[in-house]
Amino acid sequence: MFMELITFLLFTFLINFLNNMRLLKKPAPQKYTSDNSSLVSVLVPVRNEEDRIEKCLRSLACQYYPNLEIIVLNDHSTDRTAEIIGKILLDYPNIQFIPGDVLPVGWTGKNFACHQLASKAKGDWLLFTDADTVHSPYTVSSILTVAANEKADLVSLLPKIDCGSEAEKIFMPLVHFAFTVFLPLGLIRKSRLSMALGPFMLFNKKFYNSIGGHEAIHSEVVDDLSLARSVRVHGGKISFLDGSDFVKVRFYRNWREIWNGFTKNSFGAFKYSIPAFVGILVFAYFLFLQPYLIFFKGLFQGVFYQLACFQICLITFIRLVLAQRFKTSFHSAVLHPVAVIIGLSILTNSFWHWLHKGAVSWKGRTYATVSSSSEID
DSSP states (O other): OHHHHHHHHHHHHHHHHHHHHHHSOOOOOOOOOOTTOOOEEEEEEESSOTTTHHHHHHHHHTOSOSSEEEEEEEOSOOSSHHHHHHHHHHHOTTEEEEEOOOOOTTOOHHHHHHHHHHHHOOOSEEEEEOTTEEEOTTHHHHHHHHHHHHTOSEEEEEOEEOOOSHHHHHHTTHHHHHHHHHOOHHHHHHSSOOOOOTTEEEEEHHHHHHTTGGGGGTTOSSHHHHHHHHHHHTTOOEEEEEOTTTEEEOOOSSHHHHHHHHHHHTTGGGTTOHHHHHHHHHHHHHHHTHHHHHHHHHHHHTOOOHHHHHHHHHHHHHHHHHHHHHTOOTHHHHTHHHHHHHHHHHHHHHHHHHHHHSEEEETTEEEEOSSSOOBOO
């Protein structure tokens, strides 16, 4: 009976996944042709991004959009980031490059950097993007058109994940899996459920200011989800789109970066809830690990468990569809249980850091996560 319940749940998630694939719009690339185009402020906070920043800024400087300002804030980088940006300014003098102020107590570094950028911006729309992104020339014009047509207060994208190392190819497609299998996109559009991803967040500036912007979530480590929740609480409209044709991002480059990067925010994504943490561990084990354990145990014993095989087929089908749509590695579908074990280990490590240190560390800074955050290093 228990195996039948697992099959039912997996089939339910398959239905939700197929519906999400239908609802997850992929805008058509288009140039913006209106003579009265709104000013868009592209805002890029950078801290120690010497390996990534050049591709990002050059892609933003080549947008097919006539009314654009690009502002980059150097958040006290200690590598060659500032030097590289200085060379880029020789080719694109319209890019504004400003230094960041000293981080106040109680703020996270990225939130304060974005707050400073927003205060400098003159645009009607604010596009917050990360230094590890690369944009199609059609990105701003195409997504702004969607925002205007849908009267959205916030537009965010599910990007293409650029994977170079074997570690990335195995683990990173799990991001697409999590967003498309578990989130009911239909309810996100019609209810107070919220979702956004930090690599691309396009705000209507008036609405952004009305909800207090990054200042209202100044201590939050998981800034994108916190902002999305704030938009929903204040009655705003969020559009969440398939941006794989417009933005690609390489979050991390090896196992160490993956481990440290997701340790920073994975437990925080569940609002530091211990019941949610325990629930995820139990839920993920029975749905996404147990079928493989039962199936391969049976093969070792000379028994073929048909129901476990069917469950694995459901999971693999979803992973293969995602690999096709988002152009990730197909062998990651076969290695799905490996990725799940790594993901649960990272979540457990994130919980362990919170439990024993009450803090997360990132890029040379440490932030308290108990009650309200503050820099403590």
